[in-house]
Amino acid sequence: MRCVFAAVLAAAVVATSSFSQAADVYQYDLVHSSVSFKARFLDISWIHGRFNDVSGSFSLDRKDPAKSTFQLTINVDSVDTANEKRDEHLRQPDYFDTKQFPTIEFQSTKVKAVAGGYEVTGDFTMHGVTKEITFPFMGGEEVEKMGAKRVGFATELRLKRSDFNFDPQAIGNIGDEAVIIIDCAGEKK
């Protein structure tokens, strides 16, 4: 009787662990990732910058990709355009207003597998405005290196700042459209 009970318990443990492994959860790897952006300057050149403080997680369900989720949080105060005075101006209410809107966030609501990655739809919140966006998130192949399982994804988003309630006066010299480039790795230890 005791053996039967132990066998049932072991089967339950195995079943539970295999169920929990159905979706692999990876944490955003800050060291091997970057969220950068570029915007037109006077319509003659591009200004480049990046956010240095980003966190997030990806939950990948290989069997049922629709159950996968992607979440990303960007600390806007960490904006870095290699010019401290410009960065300070970008943090102010004329631009990002980081004391009022300290983070840029993305939370997926729908995920679909496509060739070479996923098509992700979700809520993108910036400057206090949430909009649904859809973008291809290419990658997702898992490798096991340096003591962790790793996946990588990449995409480019083209967003209009005017859609996110940015001050129209702050749109002029710096173009309305901003390109956000996400190259990120996730790790599962």
Added chain:
Amino acid sequence: MIRLLAAAIAVLVVAAAGLVAMGLAFGNAVLLLPKVPPSSGMDRFLLIVWPAACLVEVGSAVVCRRWPSRSVSSVEVLLRLVASWLLGAGLLWGSVHLRGEVDWLLLGLWCVAATVVWQVLPRERAQRGVGAAIAIALIATGTLMVVGGWLKGGLTSLPLALSVGLLGWRLQDVTHRGVVIGCGTAAMVGLVSLGQFFGRVSVLQGAVLAASLVTATLLLARRSPATRGEAA
């Protein structure tokens, strides 16, 4: 004759309303203020917080003039205390400055300090000087905001300073001038707070600003009878 007069008054009222509308449209076109719904501190200040403070100021002036007694003055202090709290909470709502219990405690201290300033300045006898000093303080705050990188915040100070300075100087009635000074004080406290909490105006800059305000007030108040409000 009466009909003619009524028609002239109606034309004047429509013209005045038209001018105000044009002024608002022009101000909005130039400064692009404010956005609806008011999600930023500046938008809440211009759309909700400052108009509410002005209403409190006008209401308390009316009540105090009609029933001038000590208990009514106490009501005025209480109203200003509540309005200060709303002013602070309204400015900082949803921001990183109101995330914990300590922040609300600091907000409480801030509103007491704001009430003291709000209570003292409109009672100052040299009201013309105070009006001018508040206008100077508003422009100084705006300049600090611009220097700190918040251009729009700095621009906002100009119409506020002009309104308070001109009205405070031109109005003859002491109560009316007191209302303008009260509204100007609320604008000054609000703008300084916006600069401090959202616009990166540093504590050192704020201290210099406060010292300038005190000096300007004293200089203007002692300079001539006109600034003391004695000349009609």
